[in-house]
């Protein structure tokens with residue numbers, strides 16, 4: 343079936359250049375325009391902030407090619423192609439340590455310093471502590487009584503506690519860091535508010551780094567300070583910590599909230615998961631593909647002229663790779679628009695691809711596995727407490743998710 347038939351829309355009806363699609367017709371699906379573009383105009387001219395025009399890429403094959411081509415650099419801040427950065431690009435300098443915005447070999451040098459904390463082995467070793475956190479949060483939710491907001495008790499709280507503990511942020515400050523990360527990743531946060539909150543957090547992190555330099559503990563920040571291989575300045579350690587907070591908290595939180603919503607909306611498939619927990623690893627990969635919470639994709643700019651297939655990309659051109667569109671490409675995933683927790687082809691691009699591929703993927707997988715398994719086990723009759731159409735969703739956030747998920751159980 344062609345995209346035209348599926349969507350009732352053809353590429354000729356879409357603007358050229360495009361504005362980044364952001365309005366969803368269904369809360370669990372990306373905007374319909376992606377399917378049309380992928381089929382009919384896979385390289386689409388895209389309007390960028392500041393009047394520039396770049397490309398929007400929607401096919402899996404092209405997405406992989408762009409993300410593995412060393413001629414492309416990431417931006418300083420991976421926000422959304424619809425929203426201008428708070429400062430003109432010339433004024434933006436990559437802070438030392440913010441390796442998500444760097445190219446190899448600088449990026450790889452910094453990344454190596456933290457990667458040992460995020461290996462599969464290390465992430466699995468954290469399982470008992472993650473299980474404890476999940477149990478405490480679900481105890482709290484059970485005690486609060488049905489109905490309850492799963493976003494508050496479960497989706498937000500678990501990754502916040504995990505990443506702040508790993509960094510060595512004191513418990514009493516965790517909530518403040520969490521609020522700041524949410525503000526930073528909400529598109530409508532006023533610039534002034536963002537700057538103020540940002541400088542408070544950077545100041546707090548600076549003080550924390552100084553304290554740990556004097557009295558190191560068993561956490562990531564102290565580990566970075568003690569590293570002999572490459573002594574880091576306080577500024578570098580603060581930037582790396584900011585990156586880990588921004589990248590590691592709201593991403594996993596949105597996958598937990600939106601993932602729970604998707605499971606409750608597909609009760610027959612979820613019943614199979616409950617009956618056989620060994621299906622959970624596969625189910626998580628499929629949820630990552632299907633939901634692709636990095637909803638505006640990844641931006642890259644060519645430092646030099648390069649070639650993708652038979653297309654020449656001049657130096658300075660910007661390409662936005664839609665991970666959401668690539669992850670629903672029917673060339674790779676049969677019946678791509680369907681959530682199929684038992685799907686055989688589970689390799690996906692929800693964690694990106696190439697040298698910047700998600701550093702925390704193994705940790706996120708462990709968190710999701712423990713969290714979803716425990717949730718389904720503990721609340722066998724969990725259900726939505728409001729009609730699905732009334733669940734507030736986050737088209738206004740860099741990472742897509744649900745703002746609130748009222749659930750009920752018992753009775």
Ligand code: HEM
Nearest residue numbers: 441442586589590593594597692693694698700701702706
């Ligand atoms: C389900 C949850 C998550 C999703 C969907 C996700 C997604 C992504 C994606 C798409 C990228 C690629 C960015 C690019 O190429 O420009 C990325 C990079 C990154 N992620 Fe994640 N992420 C998740 C969880 C985490 C966690 C738990 C951490 C831990 C701190 C983390 C840390 C990072 C870092 C540091 C980078 C930058 C890597 C680099 O540039 O070398 N992420 N993530």
